[in-house]
Amino acid sequence: MNLARFDIAGPVLIEPRRFADSRGFFSEVWKASTHAEIGITRSFVQDNHSLSRLKGTVRGLHFQRPPTAQGKLVRCVRGAIFDVAVDIRPGSPSFGRFITAELSAENWLQLWIPPGFAHGLCTLTEDTEVLYKVDAPYDPATDSAIRFDDPAIAIPWPVAPAQALLSEKDRAAPLLAEAALPEAW
Numbered sequence: 001m002n003l004a005r006f007d008i009a010g011p012v013l014i015e016p017r018r019f020a021d022s023r024g025f026f027s028e029v030w031k032a033s034t035h036a037e038i039g040i041t042r043s044f045v046q047d048n049h050s051l052s053r054l055k056g057t058v059r060g061l062h063f064q065r066p067p068t069a070q071g072k073l074v075r076c077v078r079g080a081i082f083d084v085a086v087d088i089r090p091g092s093p094s095f096g097r098f099i100t101a102e103l104s105a106e107n108w109l110q111l112w113i114p115p116g117f118a119h120g121l122c123t124l125t126e127d128t129e130v131l132y133k134v135d136a137p138y139d140p141a142t143d144s145a146i147r148f149d150d151p152a153i154a155i156p157w158p159v160a161p162a163q164a165l166l167s168e169k170d171r172a173a174p175l176l177a178e179a180a181l182p183e184a185w
Helices: 032-037
Strands: 002-005 012-015 019-021 024-026 046-052 058-064 072-078 080-087 098-104 110-113 117-123 128-134 143-145
Touching: 058 080, 072 080, 072 098, 072 117, 080 110, 080 128, 098 110
Parallel strands: none
Antiparallel strands: 002 012, 012 110, 019 024, 046 128, 058 117, 058 143, 072 110, 072 128, 080 098, 080 117
């Protein structure tokens, strides 16, 4: 497994090994003991699978507040995404800063996003499928979002904001400065 860390503490880009032969390939995409060696020790409780039919679909920026804050292990199994994690931990030296990674079925990369980060993605291809493991179940009472195009964050999305395909929930999300953030994660 190859790893890349960012200048913001927490997120980790992971490249699981693939063993290929004439039949195809085999890959261990999650193994508790191996991931614990790189600091991912949380227990996953739910797997989510999304399909976005159109290129330029934006999902996010989503997060859950404590006590059901979620860590996510994200991977793209068909197509490609521009994946984003924004540090929303009050008091963090990197508060409001973000990291990005391109995840695709071809590059086989995964992104670990710990609690305290808002997560978003933009599809780079049509018919894109994303799988992600979470370490807390979905909780509508703590579900939250931040505007994907918040100018204070200034994420360089690969789609113009006016052309982004959004849910009504994401279109109505508040700016980071207006978001109800917990004092601690």
